[in-house]
Amino acid sequence: xxxxxxxxxxxxxxxxxxxxxxxxxxxxxxxxxxxxxxxxxxxxxxxxxxxxxxxxxxxxxxxxxxxxxxxxxxxxxxxxxxxxxxxxxxxxxxxxxxxxxxxxxxxxxxxxx
Amino acid sequence: xxxxxxxxxxxxxxxxxxxxxxxxxxxxxxxxxxxxxxxxxxxxxxxxxxxxxxxxxxxxxxxxxxxxxxxxxxxxxxxxxxxxxxxxxxxxxxxxxxxxxxxxxxxxxxxxxxx
Numbered sequence: 001x002x003x004x005x006x007x008x009x010x011x012x013x014x015x016x017x018x019x020x021x022x023x024x025x026x027x028x029x030x031x032x033x034x035x036x037x038x039x040x041x042x043x044x045x046x047x048x049x050x051x052x053x054x055x056x057x058x059x060x061x062x063x064x065x066x067x068x069x070x071x072x073x074x075x076x077x078x079x080x081x082x083x084x085x086x087x088x089x090x091x092x093x094x095x096x097x098x099x100x101x102x103x104x105x106x107x108x109x110x111x112x113x
Numbered sequence: 114x115x116x117x118x119x120x121x122x123x124x125x126x127x128x129x130x131x132x133x134x135x136x137x138x139x140x141x142x143x144x145x146x147x148x149x150x151x152x153x154x155x156x157x158x159x160x161x162x163x164x165x166x167x168x169x170x171x172x173x174x175x176x177x178x179x180x181x182x183x184x185x186x187x188x189x190x191x192x193x194x195x196x197x198x199x200x201x202x203x204x205x206x207x208x209x210x211x212x213x214x215x216x217x218x219x220x221x222x223x224x225x226x227x228x
Contacts, residue, residue: 042218100214107154
């Protein structure tokens with residue numbers, strides 16, 4: 001079946017603008033995760049959803065970052081007033097209930113000029 | 114704070130060589146360790162190791178976990194140019210009976226295999 005999909009694949013924006021990144025998890029996967037990977041760095045956890053609720057938002061770096069998930073499926077990560085340090089690849093992953101293996105999407109490469 | 118450290122950070126070998134990638138972890142309430150291969154953007158799942166001392170194998174790749182010494186290794190035998198990638202390991206903690214498991218990633222090992 002289809003894997004995790006993300007859009008856009010690349011996004012270039014100007015400092016101070018808002019951006020929305022979208023993730024479509026694998027159908028039926030109840031858990032959804034957002035990670036960020038800066039140049040030369042490992043993956044950094046941002047937020048986790050179980051269904052539509054986000055029990056762990058501990059990784060969001062500032063209040064400019066928010067995420068929501070609707071219908072237990074699609075999730076949107078919003079970054080307000082983008083800064084240059086927000087430039088990174090944003091990866092989304094999903095996993096089925098009670099299975100801890102996470103399957104990753106191709107990511108969105110964000111560049112803030 | 115949970116921490117995962119990989120070594121070496123980069124490795125250059127020739128086709129046919131065997132490589133060993135290392136991963137040490139400090140994860141509170143540790144449950145499992147996962148290995149991923151990242152070629153462009155999306156990490157692809159390789160192994161999940163939960164039990165100590167049991168080798169998991171897939172073709173030329175194998176991995177084992179030592180929960181006493183808190184490390185794992187990933188071996189690749191008879192390397193090919195297609196093995197060139199970043200190899201990531203991640204620790205995952207228990208969280209009750211749910212599927213929740215925040216992955217704490219290492220910084221990755223960049224493997225380059227020359228023909």
